[in-house]
Amino acid sequence: MTVTIAIETPLQDDVRAMVADLNAHMIPLTPREFQFQLTVEQMAEPTVTVLVARNEAGRQVGMASLKDHGESLGEVKRMFTLPEVRGQRVGTKLLQRIESLAREKGISRLVLETGEAPGFEPAWRVYERGGFQVCGAVLDYPDSGFSRFYEKNLA
Incomplete structure (x- = not known):
């Protein structure tokens, strides 16, 4: 599948719909108090850059965000692909x-938090194939047993 990936605002209807799809997928998998989802409005903050993948017809098929925490630390947030394109990389x-964006911004370490439950295996595969290593709790996330943490040094 040919996709185009570009920085876009999350404040558009098709991206809002994709965020809603992501939330609908994730909410049943983990207790709500252990879910740390950025809202669309939080995704529009200056420290967050949203990337949207679109197919040949211009339809959104995936998204991911980079949150810049300063001091060369970035966090991968709101990573999602539509079910019909999963397995197509x-x-x-x-x-x-x-x-690539993190390197452009001078970020030398990426971290992320994802679920630690059945249903998250495809995400784990993407991160691990991408060179991310499982690590201990990062940032201010609790080490609850409901989260799996990853890191990757870019330097």
Whole structure:
């Protein structure tokens, strides 16, 4: 599948719909108090860059965000691909673009938090194939047993 990945505002209807799809997918998998989702409005903050993958027809098929925490630390947030394109490496392409963007911003370490439950295995595969290593709790996330943490040094 040919996709185009570009920086876009999350404040558009098709991206809002994709965020809603992501939330609908994730909410049943983990207790709500252990879900740390950025809202669309938080995704529009200056420290967050949103990348949207679109197919040949211009339809959104995936997204990922980079949150810049300063001091050379970045966080991968809101990574999602539509079910019908899974297995076509859209997630891999988004993750590669996040890494490229992080390097452009002078970020030398990427971290992320994802679920630690059945249903998250495809995400784990994308991160691990992308060179991310499982690590201990990062940032201010609790080490609850409901989260899996990853890191990747870019330097």
